[in-house]
Amino acid sequence: MASAAAAATGAPARASFALKQAQVPVSKISNVRSVSLPIGGRSFPSLKARRFQVSCAAKKETVDKVCQIVRKQLALPDDASVTGESKFANLGADSLDTVEIVMGLEEEFGISVEEESAQSITTVQEAADMIEKLIEK
């Protein structure tokens, strides 16, 4: 993923969009909306691409922030790898940790997560996806 590559090379977070797009596999991107602006009856592919890039960048920042909150809650060592696929339970989170993580995400992103949804947040990516969904509302 682009985030891992950036971290490894020490590249600053604000890489060019074109570079990011090339590095991130399309299949890993969820919740991508392509917007076509009909002008003179035709849609413009370049505008679709820009929208794609914006969604991609937002997701990375969200995932990174979730990773940060998870690291802090579970007091993970710096060399512990935490990615979108990381399952909270496998990192050592028990039910109280998970609820604290959700509370941390609520405060960080200004959202409200129903308790009923809490059990569907088992990985970093799932948390990021839920955040994106709630922010869009």
Place this chain on the structure above:
Amino acid sequence: MILSRRVVISAMNAVCFKRSFATASSPLVPVQLPSRKEAHLWYVVPDEVKSSALLHNYLDILSPSEKENVFHKRGEQLQKAALLARVLVRTTIARYQINGQVDPRSLKFKKNIHGKPELEWNDDQCQCAPSLQFNISHTSSLILCGVTVDSLIGVDLEEKQRKLKNNILAFARRYFTPHEVKFLSSISDPVVQQQYFVKLWTLKESYVKALGKGFSGLPFRMFTIQFRTAEKGNSCPSGETNNKGEIIVKSLEDVNSFSSNWQFALLELAGSHYAAICMEKDEAVEGEVPTPMKLTVRKTIPYVRDELISGPDAFVISGLT
């Protein structure tokens, strides 16, 4: 409540185990089923299980998917706790020998709609098997399994000194009921307040686990846990150990009711943990004077050593009046 005095059960030659472990000297010691109002608690202290050969043999007891779950955990300590949790569940259930000798490896489990694990028996076993109920909880330093016959049970463990990353009252305001927030706010000593937070959390967890619903199935703000001392009718933090008091649960949906078919016990285990036990009351005594829950606590290293435990390693803080 009744706890037996401390007894060490040495290796018994009652049952032959088909496959003997290289390092273990005794087979799984069988035990009688708990009675209708009784819960058996079994616990393992991971730090006391040091032999890598024994751990290797334990791995053999697990199903392929359980093994996979263990290996997905990050780091040795988490893997060991996950392994011991499954070993404790399988070996504990196997001791009750419901249909004769049971190989722990042969047990099958399924999950209910909320994800609570349950035993799955074959058709031919189903007829005569009494309904063994179990629930498990663990931290990195203690594994606990509770077993009953026919009564739903939920157990939850937490280290006594568990600290929240968030502020306790902020957390309680977000997830607990107003009554519980008020109760916690009334405790001025921060150490006692933190302890009561952990007690409330474990009791609430044990309730939703007994119901089989979990945190998402029954949000914590939908029901209140209250501590009641025997003399007064009000809830207040009671530090005295000679006045155990009662723990009750009230549904917020129906304010005037309280769930009388659930009983709770709160224990201090191994000097380091709070253990909350929630158990369905026996229907047979409905309308009569409620009889206290009976608990039998055993510490175990499966295939190595079992001990019946009483205080100070296991004593009741609240409940069971």
